[in-house]
Amino acid sequence: MRHTSPPAPPPVSEAAAPAEATRDTAAAPSRLPRATFRRAVRSAAWKRGPVLTGAALLLGLVMLLHGGIPNRAGSLGSLVETFLPWFGLLVPVLAAGALWRRSASAVLALVLPVTVWLSLFGGLLVDKSEPGGDLTVATHNVGAENPDPVGTARDLVASGVDVLALEEITEEDRGVYEKELAGAYPHHTVQGTVGLWSRLPLSDSRPVDIATDYGPLADTKPADVQLAGNRALRTTVATERGPLVVYVAHLGSVRLTPRSGFWTGSRDRNAQALGEVLAADRSERVMLLGDLNGTLDDRALAGITSRLRSAQDAAGDGFGFSWPARFPVARIDQILVRGVEPTGSWVLPATGSDHLPVAAGVSW
Known part of the structure; x- marks a missing residue:
């Protein structure tokens, strides 16, 4: 018997190559440009x-x-x-x-x-106030050009605070404030252009030298002339929880001009002098109320802020901007404390001044 082999498969032509190979060959060029494109997009986004x-x-x-x-x-x-x-x-x-x-x-x-x-x-954006408080205080630069000091005084009485500090009191308006505030605040002291009104008794009130007058002619001025331009005071408030030393201060003005830039000479000199006074005061409880003509971020106030803390930072809600009154952009009116605990800090409604009054509550 003759052995016969199975028929050989027909030859495969080049045109009849496997379909799979054809698909892979066709897909390769399309995948390559897409991947390259994505990498190019990512690279461009970073550049x-x-x-x-x-x-x-x-x-x-x-x-x-x-x-x-x-x-x-x-x-x-x-x-x-x-x-x-x-x-x-x-x-x-x-x-x-x-x-x-x-x-x-x-x-x-x-x-x-x-x-x-x-x-x-970020911490300023959270309301940190607490209910209660042993004492409420406020400070306000009433403005030398205030067109309505009577209305301003009545607005401040309506705030209901226990202790009220005023700065930039002119000789012409002093009598107005003393008259309008007398009913609500039987105790007060005015030392030059700053004053403090209180529902509680005051003692040991005196002006504080913050280098307002300086230079070779400063010591030649008569005492009454120096007092008329005085911009800081110290007094003691008799509270039920014990004495509270209160400073009221109005530091020198600052100016922004094309020629000199941000001029802060008198403010910086006053701040340094006030910082030295605070450093020497060993009283257990101290409060500073006033227009410092600077924010607490300003390095020029470091001699003050290193010894006292801000009621707004500790117990306020927001930035508490106080100047200018029409569109406040900075908090230059401050309530700073040592030895007492702030329980709240807020801004009062506008008066006839170009500053907004600021207030705070404290407890022992």
């Missing part, structure tokens, strides 16, 4: 917006290292610190630009200023 990225990082560094900005040229450091909370408004502006440019690097860079701003001011 876009270098200016926005730099601006975000610079903003964060300015807020983080504001204490290192020199004051030699026009008190630039103090100017930045005065309006430091407002730097946060640049964050949404930069964020909008980053989203519009689709810049991943700019979005990531914004983490720095957001984190720094929240660490500096």
